[in-house]
Amino acid sequence: MTVLTVPLQDAPRTASQAACHAVVPVIVNVMICDDSAVIRRAIAGVLDADPGIKVVAQVANGRQAIDELRRTAVDVVILDIEMPVLDGLSALPLLLRADPALRVIMSSSLTTRGAGIALRALRLGAADYIPKPSAMNLTGDSPFQRELVEKVKGLAMQRRRMRGVPAAPSAPAVAARPVPRGMPRLLAIGSSTGGPQALFTLFQGLGRAVPVPIVVTQHMPPAFTPILADHISRLGGARCTEAMDGEPLEAGRVYLAPGDRHFLIEAAGSLFRARLTSDPPENFCRPAVDPMLRSASAAAGGRVLVAMLTGMGQDGLLGTRAVVEAGGAAVAQDEATSVVWGMPGAIARAGLCHAILPLPSIAAKLLELLRKSPS
Numbered sequence: 591m592t593v594l595t596v597p598l599q600d601a602p603r604t605a606s607q608a609a610c611h612a613v614v615p616v617i618v619n620v621m622i623c624d625d626s627a628v629i630r631r632a633i634a635g636v637l638d639a640d641p642g643i644k645v646v647a648q649v650a651n652g653r654q655a656i657d658e659l660r661r662t663a664v665d666v667v668i669l670d671i672e673m674p675v676l677d678g679l680s681a682l683p684l685l686l687r688a689d690p691a692l693r694v695i696m697s698s699s700l701t702t703r704g705a706g707i708a709l710r711a712l713r714l715g716a717a718d719y720i721p722k723p724s725a726m727n728l729t730g731d732s733p734f735q736r737e738l739v740e741k742v743k744g745l746a747m748q749r750r751r752m753r754g755v756p757a758a759p760s761a762p763a764v765a766a767r768p769v770p771r772g773m774p775r776l777l778a779i780g781s782s783t784g785g786p787q788a789l790f791t792l793f794q795g796l797g798r799a800v801p802v803p804i805v806v807t808q809h810m811p812p813a814f815t816p817i818l819a820d821h822i823s824r825l826g827g828a829r830c831t832e833a834m835d836g837e838p839l840e841a842g843r844v845y846l847a848p849g850d851r852h853f854l855i856e857a858a859g860s861l862f863r864a865r866l867t868s869d870p871p872e873n874f875c876r877p878a879v880d881p882m883l884r885s886a887s888a889a890a891g892g893r894v895l896v897a898m899l900t901g902m903g904q905d906g907l908l909g910t911r912a913v914v915e916a917g918g919a920a921v922a923q924d925e926a927t928s929v930v931w932g933m934p935g936a937i938a939r940a941g942l943c944h945a946i947l948p949l950p951s952i953a954a955k956l957l958e959l960l961r962k963s964p965s
Contacts, residue, residue, distance in 0.1 A: 618746040619663055621647040623655040623678070624670040624697060632723055633668060633697075636735045643742060650674075652681025659688050665746040666693045668720070671707050679711055686715050691752045693717040693745035705814040709821050712786050717745050718929065719786075721811060733874060740902045741783055744929040751926055767944045770917050774895035774960055776839075776855065776862065777802055778886050778913075780879035782809040782901025784929025786818060788949055790825060792899065793844070795953025797827045801960055802895075803839035803862060804828065805847075805855060805886065807879045809901065812849030819846045833864040847877035854885040862889055873905035879933070883909025892916025895959055897952060899923045901933035910937045919944045921955055 620637055622630050622645060634645045647658045653676040655667060667685060671678040678696060685692055696719040698708035708719040718741050723734055777800060781788055785808045796804075810818060815832055822830035822844060830844035833853050839845060839862040847853035852872075854865040865885070872878040879898075883906060886894045894913045898906050900923055910920050920942050922934035927949040938946050945955050 616642055616743075616746070618643045618742055619646045619665045620644065620742060621649065621655060621658060621662070621664045621667045623649050623652065623667060623673070623681070625650050625673040626670075629670070629697075629723065633738070636723075636738055637742060640739050640743075643739065652676030652678060652684070655681055656684050656688060659685060659692070664689075664692065665749050666695060666742050668695045668697055668742075669716075670697045671699075671704065671711075679707060679714075682711055682714055682716055691749050693749050695720055695741060695745065697722055700811055700813050702813050702817065705811075705817045709786060709814065709817050713790065713821065717748070717787065718784055737783065737902065740930050740932075744783060744900075748927075748929055766946065767914070767919075767941070769944050769959060770919050772893050772917055774919065775802055775890045775893040776886050777804045777895050777897065777956065777960065778883055779804065779806045779897045779899065780808075780883070780901065780906040780909075780933060781806070781899035782875075782903070782905065782930075782933060784900035785809070786821075788899040788923065788928075789818070789822060791949050792897070792953055793822050793827050793830070794825050795950070796957065798842065799957060800828060800842055802841050804842075804844040805833070805839070805853065805864075805882060806830075806844060807847040807853055807877045807882045809875050809877070809905070810849055815846055815849040819844075822846070833866060835866040836863060838863050847882065850876055852877050852881045854881055855889045856885065857889040873903055875903075875905055879906035880909040884912050887913045887916045887918060890918075892918045894918040895956060896920040896937075897922075897956060898934045898937050899949070899952075900928035900930055902930045903932050904936035906933050907936040907940060907942075910942050911940065914942045919959060921945045921947060921952055921959075923952060924948050 622633050624630050630648045637643045647662050649655050651673045669678045694716045696708045696711045696716045698704040700721050819830045828844045832848045833845040851866040856863050856865050872880050896910050922938050922943045924946050925931040
């Protein structure tokens with residue numbers, strides 16, 4: 591049995607874990623670039639409330655951001671898309687040219703146009719995106735605030751790993767499970783924070799050679815999921831579309847959970863079909879990974895291969911357990927290449943993984959498991 595070292599980071603939030611994280615003296619320097627002074631102040635208020643984050647600059651357009659980067663040490667930039675003088679999409683390559691390790695989060699409106707530009711920016715080198723904040727999601731301990739802080743901290747740690755800064759000490763090693771003998775009938779992928787970039791990398795590696803249907807749940811608003819599906823299709827591999835209620839699932843195709851709908855898998859004779867529901871959120875999410883995995887396991891008699899990618903929280907843990915206990919297999923992205931090692935870390939710590947790999951190695955492992963049974 592192979593033993594893999596799994597660092598303990600970004601575990602599900604508890605008081606004791608929060609206390610452990612609080613002792614690590616890491617300060618993240620952030621620049622906010624938005625032409626709205628109200629938005630700049632609102633985002634700065636959320637970030638400055640965290641003792642591990644320092645807003646070191648606030649600027650009103652891309653040109654000012656480039657000038658500020660020349661004189662201020664910055665780990666993460668939150669970059670608006672539509673601004674005067676120099677917009678975010680035009681400023682992005684110039685910022686990355688000035689500092690190739692800079693982590694840029696695009697700030698996008700929840701519209702089809704905003705989603706399209708934000709995901710195009712991811713293809714051009716942006717690290718992630720956030721929806722533009724509203725008065726509603728800036729009050730109390732809102733999901734927006736938690737997501738923003740998690741992304742900023744996760745991307746800053748990713749930047750430091752890129753620059754060779756030593757990581758936190760690892761947790762005790764976790765033993766990888768032996769791979770089941772049954773050939774998978776479905777490939778099921780879960781992702782959240784940092785997921786779009788991870789999905790782009792994964793599907794470029796998978797190409798057109800996947801011999802089973804591929805189902806994906808990425809935590810994402812409704813305006814973004816059709817654009818994400820289109821971007822995945824444009825990578826030159828398998829065709830990706832939003833899943834439609836009742837449609838049959840074909841081998842070699844990718845089906846993405848639509849925003850705000852749970853994506854379930856049903857048996858249809860020897861094949862499968864999609865079922866979309868508006869059932870209550872699970873793990874504070876809709877779509878959520880757990881219902882997709884539970885239903886996939888039931889429909890395929892456990893013959894499901896799970897790939898758990900970067901993401902906040904532990905959505906997918908219970909679903910992966912159902913898959914593995916029924917005879918399926920699971921592969922998790924490792925901590926070093928994850929923006930937030932929450933979802934993959936949860937299944938790794940639970941002992942559910944058959945492999946824990948850096949993102950660039952996951953596609954080859956999935957293809958290996960899909961093409962042959964272990965001896």
